[in-house]
Amino acid sequence: MMKDTELNRRDVLKSAGALGAAGMAGLAGCSGMGGGGGGGGPVEVLHGWTGGDGATAAEALEEAFNEEYPDTELDMNPIGGGGNQNLDAVVANRLQNDNPPSSFANWPGPNLARYEGVLGDISDLWEETGFTDSHVQEAVDLHQYNGAFRAVPLGSHRLNCLFYNTSVVEEAGVDPDSLNSVSALVDALETVASETDKIPMTHGASGTWTTTQLFGVTLLGSAGYDEYMNFVEGNPSEDAVRSAFESLATILENYINDDAASIGLTESNQNIIEGEAAFIHQGNWAAGAYRNAEDFEYGEDWGFKTFPGTEGMYTLHFDSFLYPSNNPSPESTRTWLEFVGGEAAQVAFNQYKGSIPTRTDVDMSEFGPYLQETAEDFADADERPPNIQHGLGITADQRSSLNDVISSEFSGPYNVDAATQGFVDAVSN
Incomplete structure (x- = not known):
């Protein structure tokens, strides 16, 4: 049975056998939106939202994507387990076997270091979509690693x-x-x-x-x-x-x-x-x-x-989607990430997940009184400790x-x- 600690970078590189230089180069793939042999195709998305707080939110997210992008096939794969430990294990094995998903849910900030060398640069997406102006500053700062954007935020949870x-x-x-x-x-x-x-x-x-x-x-x-x-x-x-x-x-x-x-x-x-x-x-x-x-x-x-x-x-806590560089569907994955950072996704998901949008321009009327108060508390907070x-x-x-x-x-x-x-x-x- 897997021990209940989250995988770190050593786990990514070792749990299914250490990669040699050639294997690491394969995982690194391209540094941007290309790679993976063809840009279209289904978007395979891994996430861990299977419990009473997450399954409904994930289903709402999937429905909203299918409504907005009916011509892009979405394959949502939920992997249960508290604290993301089972999701982390599956992602690690997929990355080690040079079989990455299109995108997977995880956390930004220092957590991105565990995936060093296997995440692509999506800075152009952030610029073209205006995400740097439409999301809270902490999201802009924490979704960068080694000078480039590697992920897109979906929502913000409060821990205290x-x-x-x-x-x-x-x-x-x-x-x-x-x-x-x-x-x-x-x-x-x-x-x-x-x-x-x-x-x-x-x-x-x-x-x-x-x-x-x-x-x-x-x-x-x-x-x-x-x-x-x-x-x-x-x-x-x-x-x-x-x-x-x-x-x-x-x-x-x-x-x-x-x-x-x-x-x-x-x-x-x-x-x-x-x-x-x-x-x-x-x-x-x-x-x-x-x-x-x-x-x-x-x-x-x-x-x-x-x-x-x-x-x-x-x-402060963020739910985010990360971009593997050796991506099996780079163009479709770009569509997915543009959706994740947009208003439709952030309304569909967060109102059921118990979180608030990271976008600053979302109408909170659908979120109910508790999350409306949470958004006010975020805006008024004296400190936002990580x-x-x-x-x-x-x-x-x-x-x-x-x-x-x-x-x-x-x-x-x-x-x-x-x-x-x-x-x-x-x-x-």
């Missing part, structure tokens, strides 16, 4: 989210809006535990990524923006990291569901939908599942609170190391000292 079931917190007598620190959150979880028979905070930890993600938002909420950025930039404060792990250990030891180790995100989020849990931390894809659930309305049945201690911040777990803040190698530490030292029992040292070592310059 705390969702709750309204009836459960009301039964406990907890006011989520009053929670303005990590310690206040811990107190609220204790109140839920003592006043109800519900799960204080539901967690799906069958993969390590959810706990690494929870560490990131706990660090941001307890230590603040500057210390969080010090961690991301390779100068971590051991005291700040230790404090975050201490709070996290308290939560995981006392307030999560008994079956957390055996379930993933989708099942964990169902505890909120079914009224079995008070709180969950996830990116706002959790809200995509709420929108797609029956009779589960924002403000009545569920609510949102900026993760305590991170008020005024928007922890996430740790999903590609924007640290390299794939570093992220893999963090997940290894969670697996070995912080999946029960919770060894604060070893986890602190492991995290500090993993990111230190």
